[in-house]
Amino acid sequence: MKKTASPYITVKQSSIHSNGVFAKKNIPAGTRVIEYVGEKITKAESDRRAEVVLNVNKTDNTKGAVYIFTLNKRYDIDGNVSYNTARLINHSCSPNCEAQLVRGHIWIVALKDIQRGEELTYNYGYDFDSYEEHPCRCGSPDCVGYILAEEHWPKLKARHLTHRPKRKLSHEEIVRHQEKFRRKPKVPVILVLDNIRSAHNVGAAFRTADGAGIEKIYLCGITAYPPNSQIDKTALGAQCSVAWEYHNNVADVLKDIKARGYQVILLEQTDASFDYADFEAKQPVCLVVGNEIEGVSEIAFHLADRAMEIPMFGEKNSLNVSVACGVAVYHISHSLRTHLRS
Ligand SMILES: C[S@@+](CC[C@H](N)C(=O)[O-])C[C@H]1O[C@@H](n2cnc3c(N)ncnc32)[C@H](O)[C@@H]1O
Ligand SMILES: [Zn+2]
Numbered sequence: 001m002k003k004t005a006s007p008y009i010t011v012k013q014s015s016i017h018s019n020g021v022f023a024k025k026n027i028p029a030g031t032r033v034i035e036y037v038g039e040k041i042t043k044a045e046s047d048r049r050a051e052v053v054l055n056v057n058k059t060d061n062t063k064g065a066v067y068i069f070t071l072n073k074r075y076d077i078d079g080n081v082s083y084n085t086a087r088l089i090n091h092s093c094s095p096n097c098e099a100q101l102v103r104g105h106i107w108i109v110a111l112k113d114i115q116r117g118e119e120l121t122y123n124y125g126y127d128f129d130s131y132e133e134h135p136c137r138c139g140s141p142d143c144v145g146y147i148l149a150e151e152h153w154p155k156l157k158a159r160h161l162t163h164r165p166k167r168k169l170s171h172e173e174i175v176r177h178q179e180k181f182r183r184k185p186k187v188p189v190i191l192v193l194d195n196i197r198s199a200h201n202v203g204a205a206f207r208t209a210d211g212a213g214i215e216k217i218y219l220c221g222i223t224a225y226p227p228n229s230q231i232d233k234t235a236l237g238a239q240c241s242v243a244w245e246y247h248n249n250v251a252d253v254l255k256d257i258k259a260r261g262y263q264v265i266l267l268e269q270t271d272a273s274f275d276y277a278d279f280e281a282k283q284p285v286c287l288v289v290g291n292e293i294e295g296v297s298e299i300a301f302h303l304a305d306r307a308m309e310i311p312m313f314g315e316k317n318s319l320n321v322s323v324a325c326g327v328a329v330y331h332i333s334h335s336l337r338t339h340l341r342s
Pocket of ligand 2: 092094138140143144145146
């Protein structure tokens with residue numbers, strides 16, 4: 001049998017898995033890109049083949065998926081045949097295509113406008129039963145981590161919220177897991193470091209800013225700025241991934257940030273500070289963190305809109321500035337992300 005072809009596609013190596021199918025030219029939404037063909041088999045035969053594939057998958061989860069599509073009440077199509085070029089289309093959690101049954105034929109149809117060079121994907125629609133055996137490497141920012149039908153995604157989330165962990169992730173798995181956050185847009189939170197004495201604390205703030213995915217750090221007054229070997233020590237590379245600017249004058253920085261619509265909040269114990277945990281961010285936030293001994297500068301104090309504090313339940317009356325910064329930045333960015341999603 002001759003391999004099926006389509007004027008829209010070409011097969012080449014994929015970053016998702018082995019070979020994939022790519023757009024040879026722009027494909028408008030709604031286009032029937034290529035037919036998914038194969039052997040027409042009865043339901044009984046279909047069940048038998050699915051069982052065989054499942055057993056193979058138990059020992060090697062890189063080995064073929066179930067290639068079977070429902071055709072009608074009596075027959076299915078097994079696409080696991082070399083002439084079915086559409087079988088090479090990889091799965092994605094943010095697919096640009098879907099399989100549609102059109103008058104007894106299965107078509108791969110574009111769900112959106114696809115640009116030349118983009119990889120074609122659809123959601124394989126796997127069951128929930130054995131999802132752990134099929135980790136997803138689609139690399140999309142919305143990747144749920146497994147090849148799984150979208151209808152099961154809420155169950156997956158609930159399961160991860162309630163189940164006790166069975167093992168720690170390997171370094172490789174952590175890196176892969178992080179991929180799904182890496183390309184998410186930054187949250188509109190700015191951190192201003194106002195006269196920070198220790199360059200180690202500056203480096204730690206960079207690391208927090210990177211982890212929390214905030215927009216930018218402004219380093220003001222005596223605060224050290226890159227390149228600086230002490231910053232490098234604690235930032236561990238985050239000084240290169242987080243946008244930053246140095247300004248001697250914190251007042252100029254805060255006036256400009258306020259004019260851009262940010263609410264300026266001090267991380268400081270004042271006569272009107274609120275508990276950071278009660279803060280619900282509803283607009284872009286600029287958090288100002290001050291000197292280890294003196295706190296925020298007078299001028300920053302006067303320009304700020306509000307002040308928040310982290311309650312202290314022990315003997316000491318304050319946290320290390322980089323620890324406090326981590327607590328506050330994570331809380332604010334989580335709160336603002338939640339607000340922006342709603
Ligand atoms: C139908 S084949 C797809 C074509 C395949 N890339 C090839 O070169 O043969 C299905 C297999 O590709 C792999 N695959 C497809 N999409 C994937 C994804 N998003 N993440 C991980 N593996 C994927 C899985 O091993 C799956 O069993
Ligand atoms: Zn995915």
